[in-house]
Amino acid sequence: MLPVSNHYELEQTESWLTVWLNEPQARNPLTAARVSDLLTLCAALQGSDLRGVVFRGRGGVFCAGGDLKAFQAVMQGKAGHADVVALSLQAADLFDAVSGLPQFTVMAVEGAAMAGGLGLACCGDMVLAEETARFALSEVRLGLTPAQIAPFVVARLGMRAARRLMLSGESVSGATAREIGLVDRLLAVGGMDAALSDLPRALAPAAPCALAAIKRQLSELPFQSRDEQRAVAAESFATALLSAEAREGIGAYLEKRKPLWAEG
Incomplete structure (x- = not known):
């Protein structure tokens, strides 16, 4: 509410x-x-x-x-x-x-x-x-x-x-x-x-969790050293790739269908 x-x-x-x-x-x-x-x-x-x-x-x-x-x-x-x-x-x-x-x-x-x-x-x-x-x-x-x-x-x-x-x-x-x-x-x-x-x-095709993660990464970039950017990006990508959202998104792409979050 x-x-x-x-x-x-x-x-x-x-x-x-x-x-x-x-x-x-x-x-x-x-x-x-x-x-x-x-x-x-x-x-x-x-x-x-x-x-x-x-x-x-x-x-x-x-x-x-x-x-x-x-x-x-x-x-x-x-x-x-x-x-x-x-x-x-x-x-x-x-x-x-x-x-x-x-x-x-x-x-x-x-x-x-x-x-x-x-x-x-x-x-x-x-x-x-x-x-x-x-x-x-x-x-x-x-x-x-x-x-x-x-x-x-x-x-x-x-x-x-x-x-x-x-x-x-x-x-x-x-x-x-x-x-x-x-x-x-x-x-x-x-x-x-x-x-x-x-x-x-x-x-609608934009995955919600991925969108939020991208926004976080972009907001932090100006304040990070290059080493910090690399480390944070790697953590972000690993978290995303191992998520249920990515499993659904990649599976939908390979199966030539819309991901669940894009339906409706």
Whole structure:
């Protein structure tokens, strides 16, 4: 049973879950309460048999990032340095948790993905965006820094494009976001529902345990020496090859049938 919250809405279709950010009147900000509840949800998803998770925003807007009203309260002396550090680390926990989900994660961007919202998009395995979507790392224009999202933006875009967006704060179109590698598929306006409905079938052949293991390996690679990479890869491959999932997958291939996880 997944946790319910006033700060998001859940829709499940068979083995896929859509997580709706549900405060469109404020452009679906990452408030402290929303971040906390999303962390609880991500923890529950670690033990789930769901195959995919979609993050999407209500009201035709993905996510405007941090809660500027809360930031203003901080500037008015209602929080100290340690409080701000804790707030930033909570955001880091969320980006780590979303990036570390064992399911295939899709960011469905309609409207704006700004600041932390763009960072959240960079935590996904696939980013879909309508052609009218806008993206910006606007922190520098507010006197702030991208801080906790920087590693995820760099990992997705590379240093060159990430530097330009972070240092300029410029807003880019969906087409430009596609060119620089932020967006995987650019969709016509109104095409998001159809694109999302096709994904479960397209990704059904991916073995769930193997997918999760690949995601773990990729997340750890930048922090490992070459010797560590070799050792971890060998352990991962041995575990996979001797698993029931691999027996089923290789058997299905040799018998020219679908593996059990791809049926349905």
